[in-house]
Amino acid sequence: MLRIAAIAALSLSLAACAATQPAAQSITVTGSIAYRERIALPPSAQIEVRLDDVSLADAPARTLARQAFAADGKQVPLPFTLTVDRAQLDPRHSYAVSARITGDDGKLMFITDTRNSVAFDERSRIDMGTLNLVMVR
Numbered sequence: 001m002l003r004i005a006a007i008a009a010l011s012l013s014l015a016a017c018a019a020t021q022p023a024a025q026s027i028t029v030t031g032s033i034a035y036r037e038r039i040a041l042p043p044s045a046q047i048e049v050r051l052d053d054v055s056l057a058d059a060p061a062r063t064l065a066r067q068a069f070a071a072d073g074k075q076v077p078l079p080f081t082l083t084v085d086r087a088q089l090d091p092r093h094s095y096a097v098s099a100r101i102t103g104d105d106g107k108l109m110f111i112t113d114t115r116n117s118v119a120f121d122e123r124s125r126i127d128m129g130t131l132n133l134v135m136v137r
Contacts, residue, residue, distance in 0.1 A: 031128030032077040044104035055093040
């Protein structure tokens with residue numbers, strides 16, 4: 001009887017660990033995007049924020065997470081949330097967040113022009129603060 005109770009207790013504790021493990025495996029990268037110009041976005045503007053593996057200098061960046069949405073009349077700062085599986089990350093690689101805004105005609109209006117590096121560690125949530133975009137002329 002004691003053996004059965006011990007097995008049951010062990011099973012419950014293992015089930016609890018299994019239930020919490022997937023949440024620990026994903027990392028959420030949050031922040032917002034903004035620009036300095038005092039220009040309102042058209043309601044149909046499209047926003048795209050990406051988390052890329054930028055390790056290889058002679059190859060295109062590999063996108064790990066992407067959020068795309070329409071402005072729908074909202075103005076900057078615009079919040080973003082990217083979620084990536086920890087298993088996709090390599091501690092030897094470099095990662096960065098980039099953003100762009102295109103107009104209703106598909107023409108690029110604003111883009112990040114600096115590298116916004118992400119340092120992954122044991123945290124499950126990383127706040128990038130505000131990413132500043134520059135106007136494309």
